[in-house]
Amino acid sequence: MSVAVAKAKSDQSDVYEREELLNGCQAVAHGVRLADVDVIAAYPIRPYTEVMDALSKLIADGQFDAEYIIADSEHSQFEIVKHASSVNARAFGGSSGTGWMYGMEALVVTATDRLPPLFVVGNRALDDPGAFGVEHNDAMAVRDMGWLLCWVTTPQEALEHVLIGYRIAEDKRVRMPMGLAMDGAFLTHSQHMVKVPSPEAAKKFLPQYDLAERRLHPDNPISVAPQINEDWVMELRRQNWEAAKRARGVIKEAYKEFNDVFGERYSAPYYFEEFMTDDAEVVLIGIGTVAAPARTAVRRLREKGQKVGYVNLRWFRPFPTVELRECLSRFKAVGVVDRDFAHGSPDNGGILMHEIRSCLYPAKQRPAIVNFMGGLGGRDLSIADAQKMYDITQQAAKKDSMDGFVTWIGLRE
């Protein structure tokens, strides 16, 4: 392994071909180009649409060769992607908010058909009332359906996770659709300098898509998804379940291989990243761009001598249960930031908090947990908000009572 890394490092001069100012959407478009995707199906909805805008221009200018289909609805869009994937074409789609929900039937069968296209979700609040801003309930709606689901926090990560996403999804041991989520506006439309990999490096990392014995082609006459009823559904559900379990290992492999080609971009355990947690007593954990104000708050509080840190959860499905349990049980208190809602749920909090509480239940030493509902509908989560969340979490570390452990941040009351 050390030899491979050293070799990769020596070629690193040519793994990136240029540096460019790109927003999250444009970065994803370049990821799709570098993945040599065969079929793209587009349908407009803010904020993800700019991915498709950028791709159509790349194709129009001859910088990228793919079938580009303007669908008549998200349902058709996702079905086109699914069926393109079934004939062994690498396929790409995406959506946001209610558009994602409109195509939900197609999203479910893509997973139960065990097909591995990649979809980008520019997270958006669900109607009604209409709102463009970020909320995570759209992407999270597929969390129990057999999807891979991960969130990125920068355009660089967004581009790279198109390649990493296909690598994991298409792996023979996985074959699950990949949802690549990014916060609407805060990431879809914020520009960063992005190192754009060379096509050669991308090709070196990402093998060709091969559905093998399950591809639909006259040379391979199979029947896919016949009527099954009570005879075999449980066994098939079990296969999905096993694939989702196996995916955890494949994710690790994929990041290691990515590092081999592109240098040490990601560090173990890959599913999440920790920021200033080494001696931390209290941490916040969140998904997506809330990482930016949270990390700044950590730095400021550290200057005052407070032992705080931040955990950015990248992979939500499969959930990194063991690693996250090990990580979070080191702390006295954990504040979970939910940019989503789960009305009427056991603790009347967010989806992520329930997942984390469930994950920590078997831990020998459980931290106190508090929950923050914040940034819904795209409301800004500021550095001051993050500091307030650290304050509340630090107080929770000192007392046993769990009273009022869900706090709505930034709510007008």
Next chain:
Amino acid sequence: MSTVPTIDYEKIKGVHKVPLEELYTSGHRTCQGCESATTMRGFIKVAGPRTVVTGSTGCMYVANTSYLTTPWIVPWMHTQLGAGGSSAVGMAAGLRALKRKGKIKDEKINVINFSGDLGAGDMGIGGISAALQSDYDLLIIMYDNESAANTDIQATGLTTYGAQTTFTPPGTKHPIMQRRWKKNVAGMLAVGHRTCRYVATACATYPPTDYLNKVQKALNIGGPTFIHTYDPCPKGWDYHPRFSHDLGELGIKSGLYPLYEVVDGQVIYTYDARKSGKGRIPVKDFLTKQGRFDHLKEEHFTYIQKMVDEQWDEWEIPGVAPIKGILKARI
């Protein structure tokens, strides 16, 4: 000025010339007398083994492809009820990209979707419309048995006026619950998609081999194509299974089911039900042979006859487009 369109295809001249090879075989459990099974068997005989098929949810999904007993010799995949058009587009696009990039052999592979009237005519019509706007080579066949036959016979947008279904039972207050006139799907798709070169209506068994040749033409003309088939259904229409073929023929001869092709903007009547053509038999001769119309009274037959007469005698393009003419007066 009209020009006669030409299609380069191998014509099947008579039932003895129908390909013997079966690509839809044993393993299905369609009902006795199922006309849609004949429709299905026919299109794949003509299309041959270099074909991929999607089947939308419907009776012909549930009855045909039970797990571990598939009747399909060609690759086949289920698609969702409203995804007939998009499934064909997805497969055609994928195959085209793979051929262009040299990832698979560059050869003609037929792409066919088979959807019912509920799937294609109601839920999936938007996706089929989009498919017919594309430039992919694909064929969508709507098998129309005038009901949601898999869920115990519910009315769809294509059910004949007056028919009894489980959603439209005749009652003491409302003797006719099915008050919607049958949706004109083929006509709508033909007039709405200018670059689509071939739209046809057909019946699997009448006239003999006509349907098979229409499939041939659709697969050979190039681009997206659509065929609407009239499929009598013993279970849904309530008649003895031995009469399936006869009912298809009577439906066409009564003028209720216009049989035609629209090729490059030209209408060709397969069965010319105009008075100046072969004419038509009274609708009653067709309707009274089915239990689903048992409750109809004379006034209902009169109404249906009037509607049928109008579509053949008064429309500018009889049986195809419900436009009676251009008004000279302003209103």
